[in-house]
Amino acid sequence: MQTNVPGRSGKDGPSHAIGLGPVQSWLRHGGATIVLAVPLIGAQLAQMTMNVTDTVMIGWLGATELAAGVLATQAFFIVYIFGAGFAQAVLPLAAGAEGRGDVRDVRRSIRMGLWVLVLYGAIVMVPLWYTEAILVALGQEPEISALAGAYMRVAQWSMFPALLVLGLRSYLTVVNRAYLVLAVIIVGAFGNAGLNYVLIFGHYGAPALGIVGAAVATLVSNLLMAALLAAYTAMAPSLRRYELYARFWRPDWADFFEVLRLGWPIGATIIAEVGLFAASSIMMGWLGTIPLAAHGIALQIASIAFMVPLGLSSAATVRVGLAFGRGDHRDLDRAAGVALVIGTLIAVGGACLFWFWPQELISLYLDRGNANAEAVLAYGVPLLLVAAVFQIADALQVVAAGILRGVKDTRTPMLIALFSYWLVGMPVAYLLTFVAGWDGQGLWWGLAFGLSTAALLLNGRFLLRDRYGLLATGS
Secondary structure (H helix, E strand, O other), X not given: OXXXXXXXXXXXXXXXXXXXXXXXXXXXXXXXXXXXXXXXXXXXXXXXXXXXXXXXXXXXXXXXXXXXXXXXXXXXXXXXXXXXXXXXXXXXXXXXXXXXXXXXXXXXXXXXXXXXXXXXXHHHHHHHHOHHHHHHHXXXXXXXXXXXXXXXXXXXXHHHHHHHHHHHHXXXXXXXXXXXXXXXXXXXXHHHHHXXXXXXXXXXXXXXXXXXXXXXXXXXXXXXXXXXXXXXXXHOHHHHHHOOOOOOOOOOHHHHHHHHHHHHHHHHHHHHHHHHHHHHHHXXXXXXXXXXXXXXXXXXXXXXXXXXXXXXXXXXXXXXXXXXXXXXXXXXXXXXXXXXXXXXXHHHHHHHHHHHOHHHHHHOOOOOOOOOHHHHHHHHHHHHHHHHHHHHHHHHHHHHHHHHHHOOOOHHHHHHHHHHHHHHHHHHHHHHHHHOOOHHHHHHHHHHHHHHXXXXXXXXXXXXXXXXXXXXXXX
């Protein structure tokens, strides 16, 4: 076991990898993890704000436009979130190279990650272009499908800058510049909101483009964010030694295929969880309008809270990846342990919030003068109480997944996710809801059961890391 591995020097210059040197104390690990996680959490919340802003402003146009906007943005999101797996794959590769002081390998992994993201963006252009036809084939109303298709014909081009933002975000996270990502996404969020207001409704002399105006706003804001990040990574003096854009056309096929190998299971894992919650909404809709409305509110609240452990998960990937790259198993154990402790504390805090103030949280989404408000509130409070439990399980599973990604373990966690969500969580949710008669609470207990299964299996896999040989080669 190596506990003090100096950085390497080479033709690319000396290493300045985060955390090189003697084994760090638990306190230092905690501080470094929090410093890295905070801007990542903020970036997740800012990104969610952009999505909420789009939905709210499109909703002002009317129910038809809102329905079309929801269909189009969900279709875009599913395609985008799978691509995010390749950006996530860059984190352990680049962090490992940074940890061992190999500047050239940092550059290669990031560069090939960007190649993969651009290639993926080009491939998905075809199905996105035919969004209207696909929706009609799936039984959606022609008018709504046409509006969704018109939106997508513009918004799909934002896939390229959106994916590049993810790739450059991984780069800046590894080199300890995550705060810059947060700043850029905040700028993009404000720009998106302003452009939505102007272009959707035709303010300040602009044409009123309706739902297409929201697509233009999405495209422009993503282009702005990508341009700002590209300019910073190209010109920042502290990053010049990485020479990210020098001979950008030159392939490094080993890194290219490694990004593919690690990335597709991560994307599939994310889709498995996203699909679980999408299916839960469909099942809740079978119970009626009030249950579905309450479910939607509770899920929105839980999703906002989830952004915190999600950001921490990325920080855990980097912290663990740095130690893994330099072969420092003791530091790796501490980085993982600290991330799990912080994740648990955050989850318990969120659970207490849900447990003690469920009415206040749900009421934020309701007009108490509405005839159905009290019914939605009464139905939603018990769901949020169950969410207090699943908040802890969700945090532990996503942090554990991040830790395993740090040691390049992605395929088995994907299988664990598929098993836990679809062979455990979904059947239990169905049985408790429609067979045992637990109604909406049964569905949420099923979700909690699936997430708890994933948390136990993923954390168990890391605890048995030596048996599985994860610290030797990854998997």
